[in-house]
Amino acid sequence: MRTIPVAVQLFTLREECEKDFAGTLKKVAELGFNGVEFAGYGGKSAQEVKALLDELGLKAASSHVPLDQLQNNLDQVIEDQKTLGSKYVVCPFLMPDQRTEEHYQALIPFLEEAGAKCRAEGITLCYHNHDFELERLEDGRMALEAIFDDTSEKHVQTELDVYWLTKAGEAPTEWIDRYKGRTPLVHLKDMTTDDEQFFAELGTGGVDIEAVLAKGEEANVEWWVVEQDVSRKTPFESIGISITYLKERLPYLVK
Numbered sequence: 001m002r003t004i005p006v007a008v009q010l011f012t013l014r015e016e017c018e019k020d021f022a023g024t025l026k027k028v029a030e031l032g033f034n035g036v037e038f039a040g041y042g043g044k045s046a047q048e049v050k051a052l053l054d055e056l057g058l059k060a061a062s063s064h065v066p067l068d069q070l071q072n073n074l075d076q077v078i079e080d081q082k083t084l085g086s087k088y089v090v091c092p093f094l095m096p097d098q099r100t101e102e103h104y105q106a107l108i109p110f111l112e113e114a115g116a117k118c119r120a121e122g123i124t125l126c127y128h129n130h131d132f133e134l135e136r137l138e139d140g141r142m143a144l145e146a147i148f149d150d151t152s153e154k155h156v157q158t159e160l161d162v163y164w165l166t167k168a169g170e171a172p173t174e175w176i177d178r179y180k181g182r183t184p185l186v187h188l189k190d191m192t193t194d195d196e197q198f199f200a201e202l203g204t205g206g207v208d209i210e211a212v213l214a215k216g217e218e219a220n221v222e223w224w225v226v227e228q229d230v231s232r233k234t235p236f237e238s239i240g241i242s243i244t245y246l247k248e249r250l251p252y253l254v255k
Contacts, residue, residue: 062088115155
């Protein structure tokens with residue numbers, strides 16, 4: 001069985017990172033995570049962050065980089081990934097005014113072009129979904145389908161978020177099957193079973209996380225990424241529950 005490492009998306013720990021970036025990474029390592037997915041570098045240089053990772057035995061799984069940075073500063077983004085040892089850079093979010101037919105038609109060729117440039121430098125560009133990309137375009141396709149259908153697999157890959165797929169009424173395992181071999185990063189996130197459909201720690205909600213984990217090897221997943229956008233517990237309590245759940249199902253995580 002191939003071992004798939006587990007990272008935490010540092011957006012989950014954004015307030016902790018603002019207060020003590022190095023201390024936050026240390027606690028992440030102590031909980032048993034293999035790596036981190038960045039959402040900013042805590043005001044530090046890529047070189048300083050890499051030194052921290054090496055000291056703590058963590059890996060850089062990937063980096064979420066805002067679309068405007070990908071559009072305006074791609075060369076530096078690529079150089080930072082090389083320094084960090086990260087193979088993946090992720091387009092993480094579209095602002096509400098960017099979720100229009102016109103904007104998607106402009107976004108898709110940009111992702112293809114940027115992905116080609118990343119690939120030439122040994123980096124893979126991925127696109128992370130929410131639920132709004134599951135809305136239909138004028139041609140009847142979901143926006144997320146169009147993004148992946150109209151870009152090449154070698155230039156744009158997926159970071160499927162199982163919570164947002166579920167919230168949109170989709171089955172995450174079906175999307176993983178559909179883009180098998182194009183799913184190096186998967187966001188693991190649970191959802192409460194009540195009408196609120198709030199973010200939940202892994203194993204405490206209604207998303208079939210075990211079915212998703214079972215798809216990892218055949219889909220060539222490279223990293224599982226734990227994220228909880230908002231928690232009613234402290235963020236460290238939240239990710240502690242989630243990593244404990246994963247340790248029970250992925251024994252190679254136990255240190």
